[in-house]
Ligand SMILES: Cc1cc2nc3c(=O)[nH]c(=O)nc-3n(C[C@H](O)[C@H](O)[C@H](O)COP(=O)(O)OP(=O)(O)OC[C@H]3O[C@@H](n4cnc5c(N)ncnc54)[C@H](O)[C@@H]3O)c2cc1C
């Protein structure tokens with residue numbers, strides 16, 4: 001069993017849990033994910049690693065209830081435990097293995113949408129700890145859904161935008177990217193994490209702007225070890241398994257339309273109803289572009 | 295003529311069994327087993343034994359059954375095999391022990407597998423723990439993977455007095471025996487779980503949710519004080535055909551389909567993992583995996599076609615599975631090969647385009663090579679397609695372990711017959727060395743490696 005040492009809420013419908021998982025904490029790197037299973041009947045749910053503490057042996061996850069399993073998971077409290085918690089899975093972010101001196105020369109922009117803000121955090125934090133200060137954009141639908149703002153401010157130059165303009169900048173993340181570039185900012189790399197539709201539109205823009213872009217894909221998964229192929233997607237015309245080859249890929253090469261269709265595979269009528277009900281107040285991704293996982 | 299006729303065995307009625315996941319073959323009763331065992335003429339130079347990959351004393355255990363000494367039969371089996379209840383069910387007997395049974399010349403060979411299953415099930419029911427365990431010798435060995443290779447290796451070492459720990463990537467031990475082979479062929483709770491429990495009774499510890507190469511490295515396992523490591527990580531990566539349409543919604547690897555159904559028990563409505571199969575399914579392939587996928591899809595309510603590019607003759611699946619599948623109403627489209635999977639505008643499978651094949655000259659495998667017949671393309675409607683084309687070993691462990699050599703197909707290279715890899719202290723066996731093979735071969739490899747590990751540790755230590 002993997003004990004939940006702390007469970008709290010970052011915003012309406014965004015939950016954070018700190019889990020006791022020493023083996024995972026010892027090895028995980030930014031960009032990787034874990035798979036959690038609630039109990040005997042549970043399914044295997046992939047979630048990005050949002051923070052870790054190697055000394056304490058803990059791993060932090062942040063998630064949004066969108067279907068049955070994540071809704072059930074949101075009921076868990078501090079002191080409860082997961083039956084299974086396995087990882088780290090997938091490849092670490094590219095920069096982890098890059099030459100640090102080269103990396104320091106790079107101008108990096110992070111673009112985080114909705115619950116995707118959480119997985120961006122370990123990346124900007126890692127860079128900050130290694131002497132690299134990046135720019136980051138957090139996009140949310142409205143003021144109450146902006147998460148981890150303080151944590152981000154400590155480790156990067158932060159720009160916050162809300163769809164409705166209720167907090168800081170107004171408009172979607174792509175607008176802020178345009179604004180920053182117009183203000184004269186230049187970037188070598190963009191890392192975009194959020195709902196697929198947001199990543200797709202960010203990629204369309206950065207391609208125009210000529211900024212190399214990395215995205216973190218979240219297809220449907222089962223084992224997460226390369227055994228089932230459920231997570232396959234097309235990148236640059238080749239079939240890749242997101243769980244072993246990714247989850248991060250060159251966003252300009254990803255076939256987003258196919259990936260978005262594949263994500264709908266188990267979308268049942270019931271699932272759709274759940275999503276619709278939830279979207280009312282949270283907006284599935286919070287990117288400001290999509291109007292939900294449609 | 296009874297000497298030449300096999301004692302019939304009971305199967306669940308096909309009409310009923312296509313609606314449940316209960317075991318299809320019900321096994322021999324005591325009386326039937328004794329009757330069948332008495333048919334064996336107890337050859338002085340048995341022709342059955344050499345074809346069993348672990349050379350079980352077949353006349354020996356059969357004699358014990360004939361004499362109604364089931365305990366002795368089970369003990370005899372235990373000397374050679376760690377998983378007789380499994381092998382009795384899933385060995386391709388018609389190509390192994392039963393192929394050369396002398397009675398097969400004039401009539402039907404002895405039902406060696408069914409008798410093995412009978413004796414093993416009897417022992418499981420009695421809760422017998424077979425085989426002696428030596429005093430703990432204070433030495434530690436780690437095993438990676440809990441399929442038949444890993445489980446056998448761990449069991450043998452534990453009996454020899456070693457402290458053994460298995461690291462398993464999934465949340466449940468058993469390897470293909472739990473995630474691949476369906477309940478209706480090999481009941482997970484009654485057979486596999488009981489075998490795993492027996493292993494634990496021998497003192498073997500199993501840590502699940504540990505992916506070696508990610509959660510921990512091989513070198514860190516050595517750092518934890520293990521003196522030798524056995525890698526039994528199987529051949530888990532599914533192969534696709536690389537034809538257009540393979541990423542459409544509704545195309546699955548057999549591994550995904552079977553894992554959802556078997557490991558995650560998606561067929562049960564109280565389980566959270568979903569499974570979708572639709573009304574009409576094409577399963578591509580002709581091996582055991584294809585039969586398992588097809589029969590599972592049937593039980594989930596679909597009309598099932600097995601699409602195979604050769605003929606019934608060449609089907610690599612076990613004979614019994616093919617027979618059972620046919621009885622269950624699986625439709626076989628032989629000499630047929632998919633060239634494209636057709637989709638609708640929403641990205642879902644709507645059909646499959648195939649080409650007719652004919653058999654040409656024998657290829658490297660000795661089987662006649664299938665050649666497409668020009669202009670014979672045709673389409674038929676299906677809701678899903680399951681690709682059962684085989685698997686290859688996962689390269690994760692070799693990639694994260696310095697000095698562990700593999701061949702061009704990611705199979706771990708051995709430097710000796712007995713499981714020694716290119717790196718000292720590391721042994722391997724099973725599907726990760728051979729490519730996808732059989733349970734009994736994986737078991738045999740695990741057993742051989744256990745012997746080598748014992749010798750290796752003894753050669754290094756002075757206190758055993
Ligand atoms: C590598 C990876 C990392 C992830 N990281 C996070 C994370 O940090 N935080 C987080 O909240 N979520 C994350 N996800 C998504 C998360 O796994 C899904 O939201 C979850 O599995 C849904 O389970 P459910 O049973 O609640 O919903 P389901 O009932 O299974 O699904 C509800 C609906 O959501 C859609 N859906 C199913 N799977 C996914 C998916 N993988 N992504 C998006 N939509 C899906 C389906 O179409 C379905 O209709 C990640 C996914 C992957 C693959």
Ligand SMILES: Cc1cc2nc3c(=O)[nH]c(=O)nc-3n(C[C@H](O)[C@H](O)[C@H](O)COP(=O)(O)OP(=O)(O)OC[C@H]3O[C@@H](n4cnc5c(N)ncnc54)[C@H](O)[C@@H]3O)c2cc1C
Nearest residue numbers: 439441442443463469470474506528724725731732733736
């Ligand atoms: C559907 C299906 C039906 C089959 N039917 C038959 C049959 O009827 N008869 C027959 O003889 N054979 C059959 N086979 C083949 C047989 O099951 C295999 O040959 C056999 O299971 C191989 O055993 P193994 O121990 O080498 O590997 P596996 O059974 O594959 O076990 C490997 C284990 O290692 C684990 N693992 C992998 N990587 C890691 C890692 N990095 N860290 C930790 N753990 C890891 C896996 O999760 C798995 O549990 C079938 C196979 C399939 C898929």
Ligand code: SF4
Nearest residue numbers: 346381385390391407
């Ligand atoms: S292990 Fe397999 S091959 Fe050997 S005797 Fe038993 S059924 Fe036959």
Ligand code: SF4
Nearest residue numbers: 334335337342395396
């Ligand atoms: S060859 Fe057949 S008859 Fe002879 S010992 Fe073996 S099983 Fe018995």
Ligand code: FES
Nearest residue numbers: 224226228229243
């Ligand atoms: S999730 Fe099964 S291969 Fe990626």
Ligand SMILES: [Mg+2]
Nearest residue numbers: 043067068069
């Ligand atoms: Mg679900």
